[in-house]
Amino acid sequence: MPDPQFILALDQGTTSSRALVVDQHGAIRSVAQCEFTQHFPQPGWVEHDAEEIWNSQLKVLHQAVEQAGILSTNLSGIGITNQRETTIVWDRRTGKPIHNALVWQDRRTSATCDALKEQGYEAMIRERTGLPIDAYFSASKLAWILDQVEGARDLAKDGFLAFGTVDTWLIWKLTEGREHVTDVTNASRTMLFNIRSLDWDEELLALFNIPRSILPRIVDCSGIVAECAGSILPGSIPIAGIVGDQHAALYGQRCRHSGMAKNTYGTGAFLMLNTGSKPRDSRHNLVTTIGWKIGRDVHYALEGSVFIAGALIQWLRDGLGLIESSFEIEELASSVPDSGGVVFVPAFTGLGAPYWDQDARGAMFGLSRGTTRAHIARAALESIALQCQDVLGAMRSDAGSELGQLRVDGGATVNNLLMQVQADLVGVPLLRPQVTESTALGAAFLAGRATGVWQSEEELDGLWQEDARFEPTPEDDRLDRLKLQWAKAIERSRGWTE
Secondary structure (H helix, E strand, O other): OOOOOEEEEEEEOOOEEEEEEEEOOOOEEEEEEEEOOOEOOOOOOOEEOHHHHHHHHHHHHHHHHHHHOOOHHHEEEEEEEEOOOOEEEEEOOOOOEOOOEEOOOOOOOHHHHHHHHHOOOHHHHHHHHOOOOOOOOHHHHHHHHHHHOOOHHHHHHOOOEEEEOHHHHHHHHHOOOOOOEEEHHHHOOOOOEEOOOOEEOHHHHHHHOOOHHHOOEEEOOEEEEEEOOOOOOOOOOEEEEEEEHHHHHHHHOOOOOOOOEEEEEOOOEEEEEEEEOOOOOOOOOOEEEEEEEEOOEEEEEEEEEEOOOHHHHHHHHHOOOOOOOOOHHHHHHHOOOOOOOOEEEOOEOEEOOOOOEOOOOOEEEOOOOOOOHHHHHHHHHHHHHHHHHHHHHHHHHHHOOOOOOEEEEOHHHHOHHHHHHHHHHHOOOEEEEOOOOHHHHHHHHHHHHHHOOOOOHHHHHOOOOEEEEEOOOOOOHHHHHHHHHHHHHHHHHOOOOO
């Protein structure tokens, strides 16, 4: 019998850093997690301390290996997946960030993006990058840091600064500054990357005044890129998988054939549909992106991003004190048969797909003297499902075909009420896998393919097992009324900050 083979998956998210040890059977042997600070210096601004991200990731890395009861020398490789678009700039000479990271939720560059739209760049940028012009993506954030930090433009021109999304930052730290790389999926979210040529786009770099020298080298999602420094993990462990979190979930859910789709319920909710080997342009404000790339095998996808999903439950807990624990929300919402006419639009940082309205803001409608905590909780869960319903409707239109099922993952999938409401609204079965850590699994699978833990895609397909299936109930008048009320509420929340 060969020695067991393990992959260390680093899953760096928006609110916490996690590390998981995965064995050759796709089972998770250990999980370690550490939350880190969210900084809100002004309304609409969201920042992270990049050093705190690294320290939290380093902490859970060691905890996961220890909890798994293995030595680092038992690891075959490291896979990294991460919150996307979040922008970090650091000094190559010191390794120190020159500013806090600007998080994907940050809206400070909305005016810059509006100006680019007014100047007529929307069609060109969408054709090359697959993305709408929006502050969500990295390009305008990177330009803001270079413009606002004193001397940053000169340092960048002289080659002293490095830019990266979180994957790039982690690899820089893991290799003690030897490697400055990103993969195609994270690159595809910067608004600086041409998804057809699979390289940085010179015209876009000129438009945002970004020197190419600040950008990382682009690599595949699966392949040995570097070795982790021995001072961090003894044993010359290869870093062999790099992939943005939603792309990792698509791969981890084994949605590797055109027409297969997944939805990840995390801080936001992210639906992604595999569209095969060629990019498919969206007519309904979805993002055209790269699913993953392994050698010459490139999978493209359509994606719709819901900015606020799990973050809404966190806000009900921390902001309003409506619940003490996130796990209370299902019981509270289930205590009433419906929301009592309350409709919640959680547009705290604008609306994502299919609206892309950065001026929308959160609102509750239909409040009355009879409204209770339970009604608000129910409306909050329904709002997550309703936002996802809008995205899935746009996906169906763009794909020109019906979906047979939707595979779901992420922390909120433990909420059976939310899953059933979602199935009812979208009208297709929701399949929840036995292992819902699809994001971490995707990163582990990509690293394991590069290091020989798994020999084929078919072998990985066999590791996916269904845990629960939520069948849609026949549509009734209540669902029709809810959809009409939702459409009205969305319209009234749009353009609030104009």
